[in-house]
Amino acid sequence: MSLACKTRFSRGLTLGSYAGLLILFSLWYLLLAPAQSSHPWVIWLVHLLPLLAFLPVIAKGNPRGHAWLCFVLLLYFMEAVLAALVPTTRWLGLIESLLLVTLFTGAMLYARWRSKLTRAERDARQA
Helix, strand or coil, X not given: CCHHHHHHHHHHXXXXXXXXXXXXXXXXXXXXXXXXXXXXXHHXXXXXXXXXXXXXXXXXXXXXHHHHHHHHHHHHHHHHHHHHHCHHHHHXXXXXXXXXXXXXXXXXXXXXXXXXXXXXXXXXXXX
């Protein structure tokens, strides 16, 4: 498998799991969540805004931004594991963990392979 093909695959994986995570948060905190507060949209915004801050980075395909996204995802992963341990939020935690692991892996591989591809293209132009 070529480096360009690997890069396209990891980008697709990143985009799909990123969208899935945004949809999961929107569905859970606005529609499906047990009534834990009188303002569920505040909790939804707290979960969504840090991820939405990376939307321009993901849209442009910046490898360094994808690497930084991986660091932020670790905080979400801790919350997802805790949610999986509570019986009332077990399914949210499990689905969120799966999406986070997929997003983390896709973003990490994209950052690595895109950097290598950019370096290889630059070397090929200089030669």
